[in-house]
Amino acid sequence: MDSLTQAALGAAVGGAVLGRRLGRKAVLIGALLGTLPDLDVVLDYGDAVANVTEHRGFSHSLFVLTGLASLLALLCRRLAPARDISVGRWWAFFLLCLLTHPLLDALTTYGTQLWWPLAVAPVAYPIVFIIDPLYSLALLGGLLAALAGARVHRACAWGLTLAGAYLLFAAGAKLAVEQRLAPVLADRGLESAPRLVQPTPFNTLLWRATLIDGDDHYEALVGLFDGAVEPTLERYRRGVEWLPLAQSHPRGQRLAWFAGPFLRYEVRDHRGQETLIATDLRLGFPGFHPFAFSLASRAGDAWQPLPVSEQLQGPYPADGDRRQALARLASRLLGPEPPLCTSRFVAAEWLVEAPSHC
Structure with missing residues (x-):
């Protein structure tokens, strides 16, 4: 706190x-x-x-x-x-x-x-x-x-x-949210998937559920005032093809100890080099995760661990999209509309499946 x-x-x-x-x-x-x-x-x-x-x-x-x-x-x-x-x-x-x-x-x-x-x-x-x-x-x-x-x-x-x-x-609100999620997860065969259910910023009325199933990363928002509206899942990729490389270095192992399976891996350009980056999925939302760390860089055909890991920003959506997301998040506190649809703020290569209403 x-x-x-x-x-x-x-x-x-x-x-x-x-x-x-x-x-x-x-x-x-x-x-x-x-x-x-x-x-x-x-x-x-x-x-x-x-x-x-x-x-x-x-x-x-x-x-x-x-x-x-x-x-x-x-x-x-x-x-x-x-x-x-x-x-x-x-x-x-x-x-x-x-x-x-x-x-x-x-x-x-x-x-x-x-x-x-x-x-x-x-x-x-x-x-x-x-x-x-x-x-x-x-x-x-x-x-x-x-x-x-x-x-x-x-x-x-x-x-x-x-x-x-x-x-x-x-604590009671969290239990209620988990009970509402249970049938949705059962329909998807995700009952045993590692999950994180946590309140959204500054309140205990709207909750975020994050689930991991191999390379799939699922997100759902569940509010105490959603009524009979069934929670919907948005599905993303995690980039697990980079997991062995990340886990081959002490920093990657330390992050896995700290965050468990709630990590996404990607390679993107950083300071003119191809860089392996691990993003902690637990804080923020898809498109708005503040904790990403550089782990290794490519030198020719080989990957080398970086001497010092950096905490990186973004890439985040444009300011207008950020304001729209915050407004939608605030509106979701008291009902299911409008849906946040975080898939709107994520690069296309990471999105696997968005609900029809998004």
């Missing part, structure tokens, strides 16, 4: 745990602890693939943060004994303020490396977008009440309750 929301979450947790003892100081300290794990963004690993895949790594590890919470609790118990706060209470304060950060990140698309340093893929159960105004406002409302009044503990607890209720609603 964004840094403001993480600070608000840490502040609310801090106020709920030690607000009665420390007052507004608990809110302030909690806010600082809530943003602490994201300080890893200042680290530059010298490579675009490394920078993306190492983020939410060691600084979000349950092991590391539990150790840090224990150390801080012992220090506070030693340095501030007069406050009559037990070491167990300090430990709960630091632990909850720190751990709620990666646990919330695990509810977004890219997930979190909760079990670092174990070589386990990021944990992700996406039910909220990386920026969700309603979730953030629930926390901020409680914090404003805590800062304005005397009952810090109660106000923060109410903020956490409202934010938690919103997450429960989001």
Whole structure:
């Protein structure tokens, strides 16, 4: 999640745990602890693939943060004994303020490396977008009440309750969307295909489903207000003929560990050279994927891994098409019309099948 929301979450947790003892100081300290794990963004690993895949790594590890919470609790118990706060209470304060950060990140698309340093893929159960105004406002409302009044503990607890209720609603919405998708996938024989169901930006009313079946990549939008309209699938190519080349290099293997099968491969000209590019299909939409990485370039008849991977842009549709897509996406929140039809924004060589209404 964004840094403001993480600070608000840490502040609310801090106020709920030690607000009665420390007052507004608990809110302030909690806010600082809530943003602490994201300080890893200042680290530059010298490579675009490394920078993306190492983020939410060691600084979000349950092991590391539990150790840090224990150390801080012992220090506070030693340095501030007069406050009559037990070491167990300090430990709960630091632990909850720190751990709620990666646990919330695990509810977004890219997930979190909760079990670092174990070589386990990021944990992700996406039910909220990386920026969700309603979730953030629930926390901020409680914090404003805590800062304005005397009952810090109660106000923060109410903020956490409202934010938690919103997450429960989001989880229920995801289950409802998956149930609506099930018969469509059964008709296509895609019941066992790897899938990713996630909310579209800034809301939990409209959801995007991405499925992978060999070289095929399917997309669907499902809204809670779609009524009886059956979800439709748009079908694209993934360029799996380039998969062995990508997987023959460490960066390609790292991306596969990070994104699983949700990758597209292509060769296009970059700086005058034929370049192998891997695109993460999880964030954005077809035609609007922001995370693409250069992996290798052709020298004569041979492919060589690039010394440093770059994060590339586009190719994106024209500005007019972008505005049209955003307008259609906003309209889809409250009903099935107009269809987004992402196939309109994708190069013809990637499209396999578009629904008849597109």
